[in-house]
Amino acid sequence: MNDKFKKKIVIIVLFLITTITGIICGIYLPNSKINDNIQQVQTELIKEIIVSEEIQSEVADTKNAVENGGKVETKEIAKSTIKEEEEVTDEGADESSLEADALVEQENISYDGDNAGKGLNLLGKWQGLTYYSQADSRWASKLYTSTNNHSQTMKSSACGPTSAAMIVSSAKGAILPTTMARLFVDNGYRTANSGTAWAAYPFTADYFGFKEYHKTSDFNKAMDYLKQKNAIGTSKYYIICSCGSGLFTTGGHYIVLASLDGNTIQVFDPYLYNGKFNTASRRNANVEVKGTSAYVSKENFKKYANANSFWIFSNDKGNEQKKEEKKKETKKTQTKKTEKKKEKTKIKNTVGKKKTLKKNCYLYKKKNLSGKKYTYLKNTRVKVLKNISTKVDYVKALATGRKAYINNKYYK
Numbered sequence: 001m002n003d004k005f006k007k008k009i010v011i012i013v014l015f016l017i018t019t020i021t022g023i024i025c026g027i028y029l030p031n032s033k034i035n036d037n038i039q040q041v042q043t044e045l046i047k048e049i050i051v052s053e054e055i056q057s058e059v060a061d062t063k064n065a066v067e068n069g070g071k072v073e074t075k076e077i078a079k080s081t082i083k084e085e086e087e088v089t090d091e092g093a094d095e096s097s098l099e100a101d102a103l104v105e106q107e108n109i110s111y112d113g114d115n116a117g118k119g120l121n122l123l124g125k126w127q128g129l130t131y132y133s134q135a136d137s138r139w140a141s142k143l144y145t146s147t148n149n150h151s152q153t154m155k156s157s158a159c160g161p162t163s164a165a166m167i168v169s170s171a172k173g174a175i176l177p178t179t180m181a182r183l184f185v186d187n188g189y190r191t192a193n194s195g196t197a198w199a200a201y202p203f204t205a206d207y208f209g210f211k212e213y214h215k216t217s218d219f220n221k222a223m224d225y226l227k228q229k230n231a232i233g234t235s236k237y238y239i240i241c242s243c244g245s246g247l248f249t250t251g252g253h254y255i256v257l258a259s260l261d262g263n264t265i266q267v268f269d270p271y272l273y274n275g276k277f278n279t280a281s282r283r284n285a286n287v288e289v290k291g292t293s294a295y296v297s298k299e300n301f302k303k304y305a306n307a308n309s310f311w312i313f314s315n316d317k318g319n320e321q322k323k324e325e326k327k328k329e330t331k332k333t334q335t336k337k338t339e340k341k342k343e344k345t346k347i348k349n350t351v352g353k354k355k356t357l358k359k360n361c362y363l364y365k366k367k368n369l370s371g372k373k374y375t376y377l378k379n380t381r382v383k384v385l386k387n388i389s390t391k392v393d394y395v396k397a398l399a400t401g402r403k404a405y406i407n408n409k410y411y412k
Helices: 003-025 031-047 053-067 100-107 159-171 177-186 200-207 219-226 298-304 316-346
Strands: 213-216 237-243 253-261 264-268 288-290 293-297 307-314 354-356 361-364 373-376 381-387 392-397 403-407
Touching: 053 177, 159 177, 159 200, 159 237, 159 253, 159 307, 159 316, 177 200, 200 213, 200 307, 213 219, 219 237, 219 253, 219 307, 264 298, 293 298
Parallel strands: none
Antiparallel strands: 213 307, 237 253, 237 307, 253 264, 264 293, 288 293, 354 381, 361 373, 361 403, 381 392, 392 403
16 A cells, blocks of 8 residues: 555545534534645645655665765666667656546646755765666666556666656765655655656755756756856756657656756766667767767757756755855865964074074075075074074075075074
8 A cells, every 4th residue: 555545545534533523513514614624634644755764774875875985876877778678668758648647647746845955864975966877787676666566667667766866966965766766656756657747856856955946848948057057167957858759768758967068968868778879760869978978969859859848956066066165265275374373473583693503404595495405514604584484494694695595403
């Protein structure tokens, strides 16, 4: 029994209790009042985000891994074929071909937006731009289903939570696709047979506290967001895009648009594999695969991707990175100033005093005791002109008149 069904049972029980109590006590309750009470109870139930023990355990492992320097990203693209790809689909991503009952199912799932930032405690240390494959061997065979359908696995249908995990990991902090998938299932964002609910993305934006979130079906508007850069030159926004049959899928598929540089879009395809774009129907798009990224021109993406909707998320950590670097630099500068100040207080004032060298040594042209050097013999007399640090003085050799820097350990 899934959690969504359990909620419905609770609501029905509460309704019956309210009605029966009213009848027994002879209290008249108008239908509108009963409906309002039940609606309020339902809203409160929906607001409570389910975080299972399974999620908490996986989150602890993820945090531990990244804190100890481990990388949780997918390092290599999947090994697959076009035939296998035909079994991989998210029906909800192909919005243009949804059947009436599937469309109703999608539209009946909504998000109330009252959990702002409550999911941040599920995130590990931020590791920057992060790619995940839904076919990663660590989780490919794990279930992503709300109906215990064993054909619905991470590999076969989890492009939605995998894309969401890429967005959150890249912009907020590390989270695995399996953690995101469990959150979607437990909280009603995995439909029975229509893939990931569209409402999963506003839920993701709110629950993980994104500073900005937008949705559009306008390709040009999406590109206006994607082309923007922050102070350190990385993308100011990342985008989840739903695609129908075409360049990236034979059915329905969610992908991530990571950047737009000039005329080229960087795509994180959660079901990327070698040879994916070598088929006759895809070859004309001239997609170039480098590492875990696919690169395609704006024009060819628009022409061949069959993109439907764009969910736009701000790159919060990346946008804050310059500020953090500035803070660190300021702190570093302040520390240096403090150390200099401390050193100055330790310097013994010997200006004007005459000193005798206790052994043969060098005098230097530069105050860091480098550059051209001059040899002076034991018993040479020098006059201290300036105390540079606790170890270095600027002196004048009395016999020759030469001014240079010396390590004061050579005084008698």
